[in-house]
Amino acid sequence: MDKCPSDQQQTDTNRSIVAHPWRHDPEPTSRPAVTALSEEELALKEHVSAFAKEVIGPKVREMDDKGVMDPEIIAACFEMGIMGIEAPVEYGGVGLGFTAACVVIEEIAKVDPAVAVMVDIHNTLNITAFNRYATTEQKEKYFPRLCKSALSSFCLSESGSGSDAFALKTKAEWDEASQEWVLNGTKSWISNSKEAEIFIIFANTDFSEAHKGITAFIVDKSNPGIAVGAKEDKLGIRASSTCEVTLENCRVSKDAMLGKRGQGYKMAIELLNEGRIGIGAQMVGLALGAFENTLPYLHERKQFGRSVADFQGMQFQYARALMEIEAAKVLVYNAARLKEAKAPFVMEAAMAKLKATEVAQSTASQCIDWLGGIGFTKGMPAEKYYRDSKIGTIYEGTSNIQLVTIAKQIQAGYRV
Amino acid sequence: MRALVGVKRVIDYAVKVRVKGDGSGVETAGVKMSMNPFCEIAVEEAVRLKEKGILKEIIAVSIGPAQAQETIRTALAMGADRGMHVKHDDILQPLAVAKLLKAVAEKEKPDMILLGKQAIDDDCNQTGQMLASLMGWPQATFASKVDVEGSNLTVVREIDGGLETIGMKLPAVITTDLRLNEPRYATLPNIMKAKKKKIDATDPAELGVDVSSKLQTVKVVEPPTRQAGGVVGSVQELMAKLKEKSLI
Numbered sequence: 001m002d003k004c005p006s007d008q009q010q011t012d013t014n015r016s017i018v019a020h021p022w023r024h025d026p027e028p029t030s031r032p033a034v035t036a037l038s039e040e041e042l043a044l045k046e047h048v049s050a051f052a053k054e055v056i057g058p059k060v061r062e063m064d065d066k067g068v069m070d071p072e073i074i075a076a077c078f079e080m081g082i083m084g085i086e087a088p089v090e091y092g093g094v095g096l097g098f099t100a101a102c103v104v105i106e107e108i109a110k111v112d113p114a115v116a117v118m119v120d121i122h123n124t125l126n127i128t129a130f131n132r133y134a135t136t137e138q139k140e141k142y143f144p145r146l147c148k149s150a151l152s153s154f155c156l157s158e159s160g161s162g163s164d165a166f167a168l169k170t171k172a173e174w175d176e177a178s179q180e181w182v183l184n185g186t187k188s189w190i191s192n193s194k195e196a197e198i199f200i201i202f203a204n205t206d207f208s209e210a211h212k213g214i215t216a217f218i219v220d221k222s223n224p225g226i227a228v229g230a231k232e233d234k235l236g237i238r239a240s241s242t243c244e245v246t247l248e249n250c251r252v253s254k255d256a257m258l259g260k261r262g263q264g265y266k267m268a269i270e271l272l273n274e275g276r277i278g279i280g281a282q283m284v285g286l287a288l289g290a291f292e293n294t295l296p297y298l299h300e301r302k303q304f305g306r307s308v309a310d311f312q313g314m315q316f317q318y319a320r321a322l323m324e325i326e327a328a329k330v331l332v333y334n335a336a337r338l339k340e341a342k343a344p345f346v347m348e349a350a351m352a353k354l355k356a357t358e359v360a361q362s363t364a365s366q367c368i369d370w371l372g373g374i375g376f377t378k379g380m381p382a383e384k385y386y387r388d389s390k391i392g393t394i395y396e397g398t399s400n401i402q403l404v405t406i407a408k409q410i411q412a413g414y415r416v
Numbered sequence: 417m418r419a420l421v422g423v424k425r426v427i428d429y430a431v432k433v434r435v436k437g438d439g440s441g442v443e444t445a446g447v448k449m450s451m452n453p454f455c456e457i458a459v460e461e462a463v464r465l466k467e468k469g470i471l472k473e474i475i476a477v478s479i480g481p482a483q484a485q486e487t488i489r490t491a492l493a494m495g496a497d498r499g500m501h502v503k504h505d506d507i508l509q510p511l512a513v514a515k516l517l518k519a520v521a522e523k524e525k526p527d528m529i530l531l532g533k534q535a536i537d538d539d540c541n542q543t544g545q546m547l548a549s550l551m552g553w554p555q556a557t558f559a560s561k562v563d564v565e566g567s568n569l570t571v572v573r574e575i576d577g578g579l580e581t582i583g584m585k586l587p588a589v590i591t592t593d594l595r596l597n598e599p600r601y602a603t604l605p606n607i608m609k610a611k612k613k614k615i616d617a618t619d620p621a622e623l624g625v626d627v628s629s630k631l632q633t634v635k636v637v638e639p640p641t642r643q644a645g646g647v648v649g650s651v652q653e654l655m656a657k658l659k660e661k662s663l664i
Contacts, residue, residue, distance in 0.1 A: 040607070040608070040611065043486070043489065043490075043493075043607050044604060044607065046450075047490075047493070047601065047602050047604075047607060048604075050601065051601050055601070079603060080601060080603050080604060081603040081604030081605045081606075082604055085604065089605075089608075094604045094605055094608055095608070096604075096608070104604075
């Protein structure tokens with residue numbers, strides 16, 4: 001890719017443009033802004049941004065058209081070191097914090113929300129699960145693979161249990177004779193599953209205990225009892241594989257149990273409470289990507305003798321849109337910092353995800369309006385951001401679930 | 417063997433450059449800055465030579481304000497071993513830069529100096545050549561291929577007429593051209609490792625170099641906006657139009 005020619009024309013409106021004076025990250029002071037980043041996080045942001053634009057960027061359209069995650073992109077992500085952001089350094093991870101993960105996810109989402117969700121789920125759900133619940137042996141066995149080469153899937157949802165996650169039917173039965181757990185059931189809507197090598201499966205070890213029987217198990221793709229079904233043909237984030245994962249007499253040793261028996265539902269809740277901040281970061285990135293890909297065109301496009309961007313009606317709209325993105329961004333990074341500080345963050349995380357996903361949809365939709373007819377075509381990236389944004393309010397906790405979560409937190413302060 | 421690699425902090429290649437209102441220069445406040453792309457190629461070549469076992473140590477040097485340290489850190493993240501920051505806040509002419517690099521080279525005693533062929537802000541294409549001359553070293557500019565065997569350096573250069581292969585003995589100055597290599601991305605683990613690598617600091621006074629310029633920028637203006645052209649239907653029409661505009 002030719003970077004150097006100083007006479008290169010810079011009017012390519014299909015490109016993600018870079019510098020706006022108002023967007024530089026603020027200098028840290030004694031009471032820094034919530035969105036202030038450390039020196040490391042800023043360095044990460046810059047490098048991942050270049051990586052996303054130059055390596056992922058050229059393949060985005062093709063991956064979306066085909067509905068396939070390019071294996072070279074997956075390999076590039078591992079090589080870049082962004083698949084073990086919070087994993088310990090001694091196992092091949094980068095040993096950074098949660099906000100660093102959010103920064104990486106945001107930068108990638110600006111270019112491709114589908115790749116971003118792959119990186120997000122792998123990091124904020126699965127790497128975190130291992131960080132928090134794995135034994136030393138499990139860490140030694142799985143972290144190097146998870147950091148260097150093995151994509152992972154988080155398997156909770158089933159066709160009969162989405163929001164009502166703990167009504168899951170996948171069962172785990174202990175076989176005393178062979179000293180193995182035998183898993184049976186079918187998981188639905190599982191991201192990354194087509195390419196994943198390591199699966200975290202939530203199964204119930206004792207239905208009489210209701211959700212308190214739910215337990216997490218680590219299953220390797222090589223296990224003959226696990227099979228990944230056909231991919232869903234989706235509206236958006238099409239490159240991200242979403243398949244059924246079937247467990248048929250899937251036998252795993254007791255060492256495959258992640259965390260304690262019956263701890264599964266608590267684990268899932270905790271992981272999803274945090275993971276949704278990552279989705280918030282993804283959606284903020286999506287909104288910014290759509291916005292930054294649209295504004296240059298608005299300045300170049302002239303109607304009635306003026307730039308479309310100069311019409312006051314347009315100014316009011318894109319000013320308000322960026323305000324909404326900024327609000328979502330502040331919510332997301334505030335929630336991230338609260339979590340890092342080990343302060344209560346459940347309500348803030350739910351608010352961040354809810355706001356960011358709604359902002360992403362409205363921004364992407366408005367971008368198409370602003371672009372006019374050309375925004376409606378596949379020649380511009382706007383229509384992809386629009387399609388990609390729709391899943392935001394659905395996965396990792398629907399918007400209604402977020403509202404219920406927030407309400408519960410509110411009510412906890414008022415109950416007699 | 418040791419290499420000194422010069423890296424310059426410049427306005428990012430993708431930025432739409434604007435001239436300051438007072439015409440004194442180009443707007444840099446709040447604008448995204450990055451390592452000069454040709455400097456990236458220089459760092460990459462040095463790292464590849466280290467991976468081949470030819471170089472033992474790579475020192476990345478940058479001359480500029482405090483933020484030039486970020487550029488050095490990027491070089492460290494790509495594989496340079498340590499950095500040298502020559503602090504100076506104002507814009508420097510290539511001759512001053514060459515003198516400063518000479519002073520640094522006299523301290524560090526490298527076996528080769530790798531620079532980008534030119535910086536994308538001033539497009540001077542002078543520093544490497546001036547440095548080689550000041551040091552009395554051979555120079556291999558516009559390198560598109562570099563081979564080192566012992567103390568023999570063979571470089572393929574891109575010139576107007578095609579490719580030229582030259583040979584010389586180290587120590588030498590090499591300036592890199594676009595097709596020499598494709599720079600690697602600094603991976604996250606390497607970015608973190610780079611934090612622990614040492615960056616020494618110095619300044620022109622400490623190096624004993626006079627960086628005062630004999631040039632003064634009088635005015636900076638944007639190029640005239642491109643006027644719309646016209647389409648002509650025939651050669652006769654073209655001739656008529658050219659005559660009309662007194663162009664022939």
